[in-house]
Amino acid sequence: MQDYEARDNILAGRVLLITGAGAGIGRVAARTAAAHGASVVLLGRSLDSLEPVYDEIVAAGHPTPAILALDLGMAGPHEYRQVADVIENTFGRLDGVLHNAALLGDIMPLESYDPDTWDLVMKVNLRAPFLLTQALLPLLRRSPDASIVMTSSSVGRRARAFWGAYAISKCGVEGLVQILADELANTSDIRVNAVNPGGTRTRMRSQAYPGEDPATVKVAETLMPLYLYLLGPDSAGITGQSFDAPPPRTA
Numbered sequence: 001m002q003d004y005e006a007r008d009n010i011l012a013g014r015v016l017l018i019t020g021a022g023a024g025i026g027r028v029a030a031r032t033a034a035a036h037g038a039s040v041v042l043l044g045r046s047l048d049s050l051e052p053v054y055d056e057i058v059a060a061g062h063p064t065p066a067i068l069a070l071d072l073g074m075a076g077p078h079e080y081r082q083v084a085d086v087i088e089n090t091f092g093r094l095d096g097v098l099h100n101a102a103l104l105g106d107i108m109p110l111e112s113y114d115p116d117t118w119d120l121v122m123k124v125n126l127r128a129p130f131l132l133t134q135a136l137l138p139l140l141r142r143s144p145d146a147s148i149v150m151t152s153s154s155v156g157r158r159a160r161a162f163w164g165a166y167a168i169s170k171c172g173v174e175g176l177v178q179i180l181a182d183e184l185a186n187t188s189d190i191r192v193n194a195v196n197p198g199g200t201r202t203r204m205r206s207q208a209y210p211g212e213d214p215a216t217v218k219v220a221e222t223l224m225p226l227y228l229y230l231l232g233p234d235s236a237g238i239t240g241q242s243f244d245a246p247p248p249r250t251a
Helices: 024-035 047-059 077-091 115-142 164-184 203-208 220-231
Strands: 015-019 039-044 066-069 096-099 147-151 191-196 242-244
Touching: 015 024, 015 077, 015 115, 024 039, 024 047, 024 220, 039 047, 039 077, 047 066, 066 077, 077 115, 096 115, 096 220, 115 147, 115 164, 147 164, 147 220, 164 191, 191 220
Parallel strands: 015 039, 015 096, 039 066, 096 147, 147 191, 191 242
Antiparallel strands: none
16 A cells, blocks of 8 residues: 555545544544545534634635534434434435544553543544444445445454453454455445554654654654545455554655
């Protein structure tokens, strides 16, 4: 994927939902998808974080996005069905989802891990992608080329000491991708894949590695070719896979 170059209009006519769109990777993904022709539904916890992204997309002359403020740590099946209803009423279709929102939780031994923090991380990182996807499947089934992309992690492939609920939630995401892809393979045109972004210059990264020099970590823009590939038509037929974002190009 390091050499993949998406054509300018690769997402033209598509409606994409991006969670965690107010900051970090989600914000860059929303702007990038819009720049490639998509009508983007920006979902995040607060309007204050989403409105600047909306304004940036509109100011650039891209398709007008929509905003949905929702706290994934508090939402239940009813709220996720409301998300599906809003998308259907606004756009009449949905062609893809990028499940990007996540919480880090605590970096500490399981012996000391706070149960309430554990539950919140699981709600945002694993329960939300499950329930939101479940609510959106009827819309996604109508698309001739729908794509679901979930965000994994290296500690979701091989859990490591002290990564607690975050690692367990990402292990769950990997399993969720495999099950959904297997279940949908013969009954729909929906493909489901995961992306491990790797070390990326975000607020979560700085929380996990407070002593790290941000200049040594790749920026979110370097991930976008992979996201465009998976959300666009060039990845048709590819499902149930877990991708590592390629390292940044070196001179």
